[in-house]
Structures are given as structure tokens and as C-alpha cells.
Amino acid sequence: MIAPDYQYIEQLLQQERSLADPAEAHGTLAGCLCATSGYRLEDWVREILPEGRGAPQTSAALGELFNATTAALLHPDMEFELLLPADEQSIEVRTAALAQWCQGFLYGLGAGAITDATVLPGDVGEIVRDLTEISRAGVDASQEAESNEAAYTELVEFVRVGVQLLFEELAALRYPPAPAPAPLH
Numbered sequence: 001m002i003a004p005d006y007q008y009i010e011q012l013l014q015q016e017r018s019l020a021d022p023a024e025a026h027g028t029l030a031g032c033l034c035a036t037s038g039y040r041l042e043d044w045v046r047e048i049l050p051e052g053r054g055a056p057q058t059s060a061a062l063g064e065l066f067n068a069t070t071a072a073l074l075h076p077d078m079e080f081e082l083l084l085p086a087d088e089q090s091i092e093v094r095t096a097a098l099a100q101w102c103q104g105f106l107y108g109l110g111a112g113a114i115t116d117a118t119v120l121p122g123d124v125g126e127i128v129r130d131l132t133e134i135s136r137a138g139v140d141a142s143q144e145a146e147s148n149e150a151a152y153t154e155l156v157e158f159v160r161v162g163v164q165l166l167f168e169e170l171a172a173l174r175y176p177p178a179p180a181p182a183p184l185h
Helices: 006-015 022-035 041-048 056-074 091-111 122-134 145-169
Strands: none
Touching: 006 022, 006 056, 022 041, 022 056, 022 091, 022 145, 041 056, 056 145, 091 122, 091 145, 122 145
16 A cells, blocks of 8 residues: 655645644654554544544545555564655755654654653663654764765664564553453352
8 A cells, every 4th residue: 555645745734734744743653553552543633633633635645644554564574664755855854854753753652552662671662762862863964965865764764664663562562461350259
């Protein structure tokens, strides 16, 4: 399933007067899907649109993005992709969007079942701490363009794979084991 592109979602969110940009909104979606069982399209729309609902065209596009994101996270072949500006955009714009994506993701984790993502154990905790650092990313003006492009590409891939791993690792928090039945007397 192909999700709507960044520019199209950006246009729709602006028409709806959303305070979230497409990267942040998508990050929020991914974070909530990682941390919350039964997260629905309606829940996400309430998070990102001021009225909690959008025009039919907006609702349809957000529904496509929601479904594509959910399907990609559930797919075992790591097909998940971040919603970020196209490569034709400047490195500054793309880096700022990646930082906003990570901010949205961390917000989504916190809005879900994970009350303090910074204390998660092991690799999961390390990924979350790294995403916190990436949420402050900027372009290093002292580096050559090629070096900044390479760093950006590495960060995007790290976030993409990290989110997929978090989704898998946090499944136990989303779906805690059912309580043992009470003994019969």
C-alpha cells in the first residue's frame, strides 16, 4: 500500500489549520501505534486536527496514511517508512522534519501505555534515548553538503529500523498477558 506523500499531507493539514506538520503528525501516529493497543484513526485525527475531524478529502488521505503505516509496522519485512519531505528539499528542511518526526514519535509513546520512555530497559531504552537526541538534530554548517547528506541518510535509516524494532519489542506492553483465572473452590 502506498501512502500519500508529504506535500499532499502538508497541504491538507494546513487547510485544516493543524498545528502539526506532516512529519510530526506521522511520528505521533507511529509512536501511538507502538505504545497503544487498539489505537484508531479517530484517535489520531483528534490528536492532530484542531476540530478532531477533517474534510472528506483530508479524512480519506489521513485514513490511507494510517492504514499504510499500520500495515508497514505489522509487516515482518520492515517496510515501514517515515513521512518526510522529498530529497529535492534542502537538507535543512529535511533535517528539521526528521527532528519533528522524532518529537512526534516521542509524544506518541508518552500518550500511550509508556509513561516514561526514558527508563525503558536495554536496546529499547537506548533507541528511545537516541530518538530524543535526534529530535534536536540540525545541519552542521561546517561540514560539506555530501557529509550532511550521508549523516541525514544514516539517521533516517536508524530511526526507521529503530521504530520497527520498538514496535515489535513493545508488543508485550500493548498486549499484556491476560490475568490467570481465579482458582475454583
